[in-house]
Amino acid sequence: xxxxxxxxxxxxxxxxxxxxxxxxxxxxxxxxxxxxxxxxxxxxxxxxxxxxxxxxxxxxxxxxxxxxxxxxxxxxxxxxxxxxxxxxxxxxxxxxxxxxxxxxxxx
Amino acid sequence: xxxxxxxxxxxxxxxxxxxxxxxxxxxxxxxxxxxxxxxxxxxxxxxxxxxxxxxxxxxxxxxxxxxxxxxxxxxxxxxxxxxxxxxxxxxxxxxxxxxxxxxxxxxxxxxxxxxxxxxx
Numbered sequence: 247x248x249x250x251x252x253x254x255x256x257x258x259x260x261x262x263x264x265x266x267x268x269x270x271x272x273x274x275x276x277x278x279x280x281x282x283x284x285x286x287x288x289x290x291x292x293x294x295x296x297x298x299x300x301x302x303x304x305x306x307x308x309x310x311x312x313x314x315x316x317x318x319x320x321x322x323x324x325x326x327x328x329x330x331x332x333x334x335x336x337x338x339x340x341x342x343x344x345x346x347x348x349x350x351x352x353x
Numbered sequence: 354x355x356x357x358x359x360x361x362x363x364x365x366x367x368x369x370x371x372x373x374x375x376x377x378x379x380x381x382x383x384x385x386x387x388x389x390x391x392x393x394x395x396x397x398x399x400x401x402x403x404x405x406x407x408x409x410x411x412x413x414x415x416x417x418x419x420x421x422x423x424x425x426x427x428x429x430x431x432x433x434x435x436x437x438x439x440x441x442x443x444x445x446x447x448x449x450x451x452x453x454x455x456x457x458x459x460x461x462x463x464x465x466x467x468x469x470x471x472x473x
Contacts, residue, residue, distance in 0.1 A: 280459040282398075289448055289463040290390075290398065296457040333398055337458050341414060342388075344398040 252345035269334035362467030375449030383427035
């Protein structure tokens with residue numbers, strides 16, 4: 247099974263900051279990595295799919311990149327509503343798997 | 354508008370059984386593959402089970418294989434997860450999620466979740 251490892255596990259930042267979250271796969275997953283945002287008490291929401299494609303209705307300040315084993319999610323200018331937990335997911339090889347999450351907190 | 358609404362969660366004793374359901378609306382349910390994903394309190398997301406659009410193929414996480422059964426009723430736009438021999442470690446919010454038809458099959462819509470608590 248493929249393991250997905252996110253770093254950091256938590257991150258403190260301020261409104262307006264640029265932040266980057268990293269996800270590393272234990273073996274190549276091509277570009278089949280997706281990113282989700284989860285606010286407390288809510289269901290996950292798809293932000294980016296296939297490494298770099300922005301889901302419709304997701305704000306353009308979110309971007310993704312990577313292929314193979316290393317992927318990044320970048321938020322260009324943090325907004326108050328972005329403070330949440332972010333998960334990467336691979337669907338290249340069953341069983342699909344998620345990273346452990348990155349909690350983004352207000353500094 | 355696409356909607357997924359789970360129900361059926363609750364408190365059950367270890368070794369007991371429970372069936373959770375997910376009713377879909379706003380899209381052609383029979384055309385989509387579906388997954389169950391769970392989240393233990395304060396923990397991350399864990400994939401649990403997958404079912405093909407026609408129900409012909411089903412897959413399970415090792416942690417639930419032999420105890421959980423996924424099924425669907427396309428006529429009623431409903432997805433089910435039968436959970437038997439429940440363990441304390443099965444305590445979690447259970448989400449149903451639709452697999453997108455896009456290449457890569459991300460989960461593009463999720464329900465609000467239903468909480469299953471396994472405790473004596």
